[in-house]
Amino acid sequence: SLALERAENDDAAAQTLIGTIYANGLGVGQNLALASSWYAIASQNGDIAATFELAQLYQNGTGVPKNRQRAAELFNIAAEAGHREAMYNMALLHVEGIYAEPNLALGASLMEKAAEAGLAEANYDYGIMLMEGVGVPPNQTLGANYIGVAAQFGLVEAQVEYATFLYLGKGVEQDRAEAILWYMRAAEAANPVAQNRLAKLYAVGEGVPLDLQTAAMWRSLARRQGLNDPGLETLLISIAPEDIKRAEERAFYWPGETPDERGPGASVLQQSPAVQTRLINRP
Incomplete structure (x- = not known):
């Protein structure tokens, strides 16, 4: 193919594309080892996307032996080049302090950069760092703002957190009507915490x-x-x-x-969204 021809002629973008084709089995049999080889070549030729993809393979031990230290080195290269997911991962690694230098301030700085680049998870985590004063001076107003941005991006756990801030007036002006709207969004996305909190509000008629x-x-x-809540059971005893x-x-x-409107059928209960791994695995 044209892409393969260009890849064999040292076109880094084409090499990354070939790596992605093999990594995902796009029109060919999936071959993670071959994907890692192409990513490595493209990375050596300066393609930052390939560097990030190769880091993920080392992080997960797919196509190459698992090597978190090597993954951290590659994430760092991509982060220094401005790759937002790599900056996010390096922020976490600096906070963790095992495969990168323990440095909360640097972790917070990288998290802020990833947040400003528009990564929902980074907005949420940087907001939490600000709320708790991890690597930065505590600032509840700014922290709530970042978490609100993550909520707007659709990150369900941020929606629950932001709803709670609005309900309590923590870092934001208290607005229980808006809080309920955010709880509803998260509950409709099958978040059990939001569902439980809505249940309590309906049980006492507070805001609804x-x-x-x-x-x-x-x-x-x-x-x-x-999620079982004894307090909720008490509210519903009657x-x-x-x-x-x-x-x-x-x-x-x-x-x-409802059954009356649609008739008998299989349950369409939404499944709970997968828990965030806290290491971004997609560019």
Whole structure:
């Protein structure tokens, strides 16, 4: 192919493309060892995307023997060239202090750069660092702002955190109506913490209409993901049996139509989003 011809003529971008083709099995059999070879060549020729991809392979031990020290070295090269995911990973490595120099201030600086480059996870983590004063002077207002940006990007855990800040007035002006909207977004994305908190609000009618049946529905959804809250059980102790039954039906068919509207069918309960690995694995 043209890409292979260019790769064999030392075109770094083409070499990275060939590496990606083999890494993902795009039209060819997946071959991570061959992908790593092409990434290594492209990296040597100065392609930063290839350097980052090669670092990931060493980080995970795919296509090459697992070597987190080598991964850190490659992440650092890419970070110094301005690769935002590499900056994020190096920030975490500096905070961890095992495969990179223990340096909270440097970690915070890199995290800020990755956040300013538009990486949702970096906005969230830098916000937490500001809230807790990790590597930077504590600043709840600025921290809440970064976490709010991450929430706007769609990072569900940030949406839950930001909702809590709004609800409590922590780092932001208290706005419980907006807090409930953020809890709702996260709950609809199948976050069990948000579902549990919505259940409590409906159980007491705080910021939303008092509705034990809806509270029980959100409780059921959170329970399915392993979140049990004795305090919520106490709030729902007076719920009528028919409301419990209806709540379970609504949870079974959530999200979407009720059984009466759609008829019997398989559950469409959304699965909980995968927990962030805290090492970005995609460019």
